[in-house]
Amino acid sequence: MSAQRTNGVIVAIDGPSGAGKSSITKLLAKRLGYLHIDTGAMFRAVALMSQRAGIACDDDARLAELCRGIEIEFEREGEAYRVLVNGEDVSREIRTEEVGLLTSCISARKPVREALLQMQRKMGVKGGVILEGRDIGTVVFPDAEVKFFLTASAEERGRRRYLELVARGEAVSLEETIEKVVCRDRQDESREHAPLKRAEDAVPVDSTAMTIDEVLAFMEKTVKERVAA
Numbered sequence: 289m290s291a292q293r294t295n296g297v298i299v300a301i302d303g304p305s306g307a308g309k310s311s312i313t314k315l316l317a318k319r320l321g322y323l324h325i326d327t328g329a330m331f332r333a334v335a336l337m338s339q340r341a342g343i344a345c346d347d348d349a350r351l352a353e354l355c356r357g358i359e360i361e362f363e364r365e366g367e368a369y370r371v372l373v374n375g376e377d378v379s380r381e382i383r384t385e386e387v388g389l390l391t392s393c394i395s396a397r398k399p400v401r402e403a404l405l406q407m408q409r410k411m412g413v414k415g416g417v418i419l420e421g422r423d424i425g426t427v428v429f430p431d432a433e434v435k436f437f438l439t440a441s442a443e444e445r446g447r448r449r450y451l452e453l454v455a456r457g458e459a460v461s462l463e464e465t466i467e468k469v470v471c472r473d474r475q476d477e478s479r480e481h482a483p484l485k486r487a488e489d490a491v492p493v494d495s496t497a498m499t500i501d502e503v504l505a506f507m508e509k510t511v512k513e514r515v516a517a
């Protein structure tokens with residue numbers, strides 16, 4: 289472990305939409321006493337601020353200027369966390385379907401990725417963190433001590449997202465939800481900058497037939513074995 293890691297190791301959890309990254313990261317961070325860094329929420333926050341400012345999602349000059357002027361923070365709230373942008377709690381607004389769709393475009397823009405990359409590295413460099421996203425183990429922290437690539441079949445991820453949306457009272461169909469998951473996968477995997485892909489040294493975890501507790505137990509055991517090694 290490098291001398292910079294004064295708070296513990298860095299754990300990276302990458303994977304496609306609906307794989308269970310946020311759910312697992314929240315629980316694993318609690319068990320390890322680590323900080324949960326939801327990098328997807330950071331991209332969503334930039335998308336929300338760009339929407340408010342009326343910035344086109346391919347206007348790289350204005351997006352770069354926007355990113356220079358915002359501060360994104362995670363504030364613990366019991367077992368969860370709030371997402372603050374310049375002190376404003378945007379935890380709910382960033383989770384709308386509209387912001388999610390806009391984020392797919394915003395997250396493909398180089399100035400946004402470069403700005404958030406610096407923020408994420410600053411947040412995690414001392415260790416004692418679990419970062420979840422699409423490019424943590426490949427771009428943000430290629431030297432992370434433990435990397436996982438968490439996935440599940442598109443049908444299973446669509447089913448999970450469908451159940452989540454229905455529980456929130458949204459009128460969606462399972463078929464269209466699976467289609468949106470597949471569309472999001474394609475966008476994240478095919479973009480030019482920091483595409484979604486498994487790092488060669490990432491431990492693959494296919495949770496299609498695993499419960500959250502089974503995934504959590506496997507990951508906790510793996511992290512503890514790596515730290516003890």
Ligand SMILES: Nc1ncnc2c1ncn2[C@@H]1O[C@H](COP(=O)(O)OP(=O)(O)OP(=O)(O)O)[C@@H](O)[C@H]1O
Nearest residue numbers: 304305306307308309310311448452495498499500
């Ligand atoms: N192994 C699992 N078995 C059943 N349900 C699961 C499993 N893992 C996660 N879920 C459920 O699937 C839904 C999506 O999980 P989560 O939001 O953690 O995924 P994610 O990878 O963070 O997605 P995104 O990247 O789109 O934010 C949640 O309702 C969660 O409770």
Ligand SMILES: Nc1ccn([C@H]2C[C@H](O)[C@@H](COP(=O)(O)O)O2)c(=O)n1
Nearest residue numbers: 327328329331391392395421422423
């Ligand atoms: N490190 C990351 C994290 C997220 N993204 C993109 C992928 C999604 O299109 C969007 C929202 O992510 P989610 O909250 O659904 O995990 O942000 C990325 O490109 N890189």
